[in-house]
Amino acid sequence: MICPLAQVEEVFKTKHGAVYQCSRKNCYWLEFQQTTTAFKISDFFLLKKRIDALDIARMLADTSRNADFEIIMPHRTERCFILSVQDILNLREILTGAKFMIELNSEVKKILRKDAVLAI
Template identity: 40%
Template sequence: MLVSDLPNSYQEVFKTSRGAVYQCDASNRLILAFWDTFTPMSSRDFAQFRRMVDTVDVRQMALSTDAADDVEILTPPRSERCYVLTLCEVIHLRELLGGAQAMLDLNSLLRECGCRLS
């Protein structure tokens, strides 16, 4: 699926040069677009996957000469997808997920304040 082929119900939450996170109000899901794949997740699964990505020891990956530390394998909750990530990809995914979470938090704060978003 190409970004241009996304349903109208998908609203962009946050985007980087490496991917994007969309929100679908129709299905109440967040969609992670990363590596030319689209992975739908509940907000709870999204938060859990973000914590998973944040706990990757990038320092260990960077400093280790052991081949086992060259990649990190992560599977989003309740998903058949598996990400095999290099150090740079872990950092890009952290940036994407962190930015999306910040935008979701900002949206929640604005709704609590009674502000209307267009």
């Protein structure tokens, strides 16, 4: 559950989860697997890097039971993700979409600042 006092804006959303930005606490909230987890900005991008690094092909090719799931424990959270291949793909979609929207927003702001300076 996101803090009721937080001022959040939706960054990206799919049917499997969402990412919200909290301007009050300067963090991102990840809503996934019926839970919500807060991440500092650097930890959010570190989680994305870790999820992107998971080897799905290896998981699918390996017939041992322990290859069916990955356990991810993000930095500075009490959250533990137990992810199947489908969960990894769903989480990648959410994190990739959120990163794209964050970068797009940053570029738009940069362009608007340049236009404002040129107008003066």
